[in-house]
Amino acid sequence: MLLEVKDLKVEFHTDKGVTKAVKGVSFGMNDGEILGIVGESGSGKSTLGMTLMGLLPGTASYTGQVLFDGADMAKMSFEELRQYKGDEISVVFQEPMTSLNPLIRVGKQVEEMLTLHVNDTQDDGRLHEKLTKAQRKERVLEMFRNVELPEPEVTYRKYPHELSGGQQQRVMIAMALMCSPRLLIADEPTTALDADVQDQILDLLKEINRKQGTAIALVSHDLRVIQRICQNVLVMYKGEIVERGTVDQIFNNPQDEYTKQLIDAIKQEPKQSDLDTADTALEVKDLTVFYQIKSEVLGQKPRKKIICENMNFEVRKGEILGLVGKSGSGKSTISRAILGLHKDYTGEIIHHTARPQMIFQDSSASLNPARKIGWILEEPLKNQAKYWQRQARAGAKNIPHIYTPEERKAKVLDMLRKVELPEEFVNRYPRELSGGQKQRVNIALALMSGSKFVIADEPVSSLDVTIQDQILKLLLNLQKDLGLSMLFISHDVNVVKRVCDRVIHLG
């Protein structure tokens, strides 16, 4: 057995008391095994990974045993641990951009692994002989070829920001593999990447496992990632392992209630469209969106950076149109142009419904942190009231009923019920809510002004799978009940298939 974890408990000591992140977990890993650890945020899966690496912060403490090759890691001295890290165990993190030093060329950073571990006295025939500079570089280039980085010689001299996200992650993997570790811990290695790049990285990990026999512990929230390369799976929930087994067992015959939910959430049937109307809610004709880039030299004409060219599409009434594209393909900028938040475009955007609204991706950032939910949700109504009062004073006819403050409060409560949140949330601050709850508030905010056309920009991509499922169901229900038309932006093909009537792809 390569790695054995016995009754591991991890606690965090904070100002607010003790949080138990991992509550008694035991499992083992064999040489060359790929083990998936799946769970949502807060399940303790990342804490588990950190413990195995000995990277727990000072506020955490653990009990139980972590045996690597039979040796208890808790009993090791700092020096011994340092030997293990990098040499025997190494790690790949979620965010390659923040894990790489932005000021050092990537080749040098990978080489650092060799310089660090070359002077070690213990000699077991692996990387402990002295290497010359040229030899070290040769090793790095060879590793770059192994992880399929393009033009190793050129890449060697590049800075992290000059590489794409996928390439950065390959560099991280190269660094992790430099000393031929026996165990690789990959903590959400593909979460920050686009779908097709994700697949490439996963294939690479699998290939490394096959060729070098490196055991991999893959920590992920995404069951599809686990399914693609793992042999065995641990399902974690609230700090405990609720189910374990081979990938086949877990996927085809899940026993635990939570596992079933997880599997259900990704096995959704694609939506059957039954729309038969020709009325449009939004028409986009010959839309070209660009950014003005200010010139740094005086007198030079500003340049244009084109985001998309000559787009034509329409959203019919009651339809959910999917807009799919990789990151950087301009999805969000297009939606901002449609909403009038981005002015630099040519072509026509014709709205056939009043007050288009938006549900933003990052549910935390789109709610004012200093205001209570009730205040936030009432704001659109206050603005409407003010608008009509001004109109009335100016002598306009056909003024609709202007809501009184009491009616506005009642409408806020009504909307909270519609998005299935308890009424007492009016007195909560956004930071007191979970991600899924915040996204419900966002949906409520978008619908508050009675808008019939909504743009949803990656509304679920920052949420856990089971929460995603709930939010999507809510969106679909509200869309049907209120007869909304929707432009649904996402990078996730599976989500789009489930929700949308039609899909257009961005290059």
Added chain:
Amino acid sequence: MKKKRNYNLIIGCIITGIVLLLALVGLFWTPYPTTQMSLELKLAPPSIAHIFGCDHFGRDVFSRVMQGMGTTFLVSITTVSFGMIVGTIIGFLAGYIGGWFDEIIMRINDVLNAFPSILLALVLVSFFGSGLLNVIVALGILFIPSFARIARSEMLRLKGLQFVQSARLIGDSHGRIIFSQILPNAYTTILASAAVGFNNAVLAEAGLSYMGLGVQPPDASLGRMISEAGSYLLKAPWYAIFPGVAIIVLVLGVALISEGVSKID
């Protein structure tokens, strides 16, 4: 869940509270009239009857410290409030509007910043004439740039956030976005720097009065007392020490509050 006590805030409030109480009482009642002179008590050392001793006119130092704290507190609080309100509005507008407007405002700011503040206050006071009101106005103007700069950077940080875009989508006016949506998020930062500003104001007022440009005799001000006490430092050290300690305590209390406010999340 047990919340960790904010000791900075608590202790700061207690100290400032005591000082304020003394100053408030000093407005209506002091152990001795602040202008009552007496030849035999000239530079009398601290005693039971006069716990802080007496000054060169035989006036009770404790009574004068009480009154002086009131004056100093009033000057500082009005100065800082004036600088904070005007500075915040200017900084917010500069940050929100941006472009040439921002450029002009911030360059004027830089010009004001380029002078040592006490020097500028001297110029203003000698131009308008000395006196309490002029000191307040002069110091108030001096405090605008620092608040404007802080408010502007807060605005730049906050205006790019998504909830501001969201506010535009639901039809908020610019005024409402600035003052209802963004301002509440900047409170702690601005208030924390207001407390630091308060301390500077206390010291600046003391400094100006020390040079004879602030509060005019026979009214008491902590700075003025220290200035007068300078000539008797060796003969009657208590005359300088007690007003000095009063300034230190006042500044310490508010500094602790400032520290505490910035720790509130």
